[in-house]
Each structure stands twice: as C-alpha cells, then as structure tokens.
Amino acid sequence: MTLAYGFTKARITSEPRLTSSRQHHEIQYHLHVGMLIDDEEWDFAINVGTNDADDLLKYKLVFDFRHPIIQTLAAGESGVHDLTGQSTLPALDFLRSDLLTNTGRWRDSDVMDGSDVVEPVASLKRLLSRAQQDNRDVYVFGRFYIDGNGIHDVHMNQGSTGGYIHHVGNDANDHNDIWQDGAVLVDVGEPEWAAYFAAFNQQLVPTDELGNPLPDSSSI
Numbered sequence: 001m002t003l004a005y006g007f008t009k010a011r012i013t014s015e016p017r018l019t020s021s022r023q024h025h026e027i028q029y030h031l032h033v034g035m036l037i038d039d040e041e042w043d044f045a046i047n048v049g050t051n052d053a054d055d056l057l058k059y060k061l062v063f064d065f066r067h068p069i070i071q072t073l074a075a076g077e078s079g080v081h082d083l084t085g086q087s088t089l090p091a092l093d094f095l096r097s098d099l100l101t102n103t104g105r106w107r108d109s110d111v112m113d114g115s116d117v118v119e120p121v122a123s124l125k126r127l128l129s130r131a132q133q134d135n136r137d138v139y140v141f142g143r144f145y146i147d148g149n150g151i152h153d154v155h156m157n158q159g160s161t162g163g164y165i166h167h168v169g170n171d172a173n174d175h176n177d178i179w180q181d182g183a184v185l186v187d188v189g190e191p192e193w194a195a196y197f198a199a200f201n202q203q204l205v206p207t208d209e210l211g212n213p214l215p216d217s218s219s220i
Contacts, residue, residue: 003173005180006083007090007141008042008151009076010035012132016125018048018116026052029112030152031121033128035138037079043150044140046184047198048121049109055202057109057155058220059120060100061127065185065195067099073139074187082144083179092141092181094156094220095205100197106220108201120196124184127194131186142182146173154182156199158211159220166210176211 014034020027030045049057069089083091094100110118116125131138142151157180166176184196204217 002085002177003175003180004082004084004144005091005142006081006144007139008035008037008080009073009078009137009139010037010042011135012128012138013041015132016128018121019045020114026050026055027112029121031124031128037149040149043145043148044154045150045152046124046140046154046196048124049112049118051112053111055200056111057120058106058199058201059109060103060106060195060197061120061123062103062195062197064192065103066192069099070193073185078137087179091179092183093179094181094197094199095158095207096178103195103197106199124196127186127196131188134189136189137187139185141184143180151182154184154198156181156203156220158207159199159203159205159213159217161202161204161213165212168210176207178207178209178211180211
C-alpha cells in the first residue's frame with residue numbers, strides 16, 4: 001500500500017534538538033523540531049546520519065536553492081498538505097523529477113558520535129534555529145506518524161533493500177515507494193531558499209515503479 005505522505009508549512013516553535021535511536025546494527029540520529037499547526041503541536045524527525053561508517057548519510061544542504069516548486073509552495077496555505085498517491089510535484093521524487101538539478105554533489109555525513117558539531121547536524125541546526133528566530137516558513141516533507149502529529153522519514157524513501165523492499169499488498173509502516181521522498185525547505189527571505197536533501201549510502205538507484213532497486217543499481 002502507499003504510505004501516508006505529504007508536507008507541512010509552518011513555523012518552528014522549539015529549538016532543534018538531536019536525538020538517537022538504535023536501528024538494527026546502527027544508531028541513527030535525528031534533529032527534532034516542533035511546530036504549531038492548527039493549535040496542535042507537531043513533531044518533526046529529520047534524519048542527519050548514523051554511527052555506522054558503512055551506512056553514512058549522503059546529503060545536500062543548499063543555500064541557493066532555485067526551482068519552480070518555490071512559487072507553488074509559497075502560494076499555498078499554511079498547515080498540513082496530504083500528497084499520498086500523487087505522482088507529480090509538489091510530491092517529491094529525487095529520481096523522477098528535476099528537483100535536484102543544479103543542487104551540487106552529494107556529500108557524505110560525518111560518522112555521528114552523539115554531538116551536534118558534526119555535519120550535517122551543525123549546519124542544519126543553525127539553519128533551523130535562524131528560521132525560528134526570524135519567524136520564517138519551513139516546509140517538511142516525509143511520511144506522517146501513525147500515532148500522533150508529526151513527520152518522519154525525512155530522506156529519500158526508495159532504493160532500500162532487505163526488510164524495506166516494497167511488496168504489492170504490503171501494509172508495513174516503512175517500505176520503498178516512489179514520489180514519497182523527504183526533504184526540508186526553508187524560506188529564508190531571499191529570492192532563493194535553503195534546502196536539505198538526504199539519502200543513505202545503502203540506498204540504491206535507479207529504482208522500479210515500486211521504488212525497489214533495479215538489478216544494475218548502485219549507491220546514489
């Protein structure tokens with residue numbers, strides 16, 4: 001099944017904080033921020049890396065992001081926007097759209113050690129803190145929490161192997177899919193915006209129409 005996916009347009013109400021959780025053989029790290037949407041608190045878990053040198057996060061932190069999606073998002077209302085099942089922008093697909101054109105190369109994250117001085121944690125935290133201080137609109141794309149108000153899987157959501165393979169009829173909470181990639185966009189008050197995109201080294205591209213890696217796929 002297609003997982004519940006979309007984005008929110010809101011303003012940050014809490015200082016970004018780094019958290020960790022064990023996933024199989026590695027520890028994954030997230031920056032959490034809070035936003036107030038329709039008088040309800042929402043939580044956003046933004047992936048920033050792992051402690052596993054074999055499964056580092058690849059990321060792009062773009063401070064001169066320019067794309068027509070900016071105009072579409074800026075013209076939209078604040079709040080929650082459900083994009084489940086859509087197969088065109090503003091739903092995000094890193095491989096099937098031109099979203100990442102002219103955004104530069106992918107960078108490898110540092111090996112996470114629980115501190116907030118490594119990259120991309122340090123730079124992303126500064127960006128989000130600035131957005132909070134300046135009361136700027138922030139757009140977070142990803143999958144909606146099953147329980148509670150929030151968004152997670154803020155990274156590429158296709159190309160994974162093992163337990164994340166998408167089988168038709170699978171109703172698991174976390175599996176590959178197309179047009180469900182996660183990202184963070186920030187209106188910094190200039191003609192261009194700032195954008196954060198991420199994918200894990202062990203996610204493979206290209207992918208098929210279920211979002212699973214094709215036989216000749218390799219790391220993004």
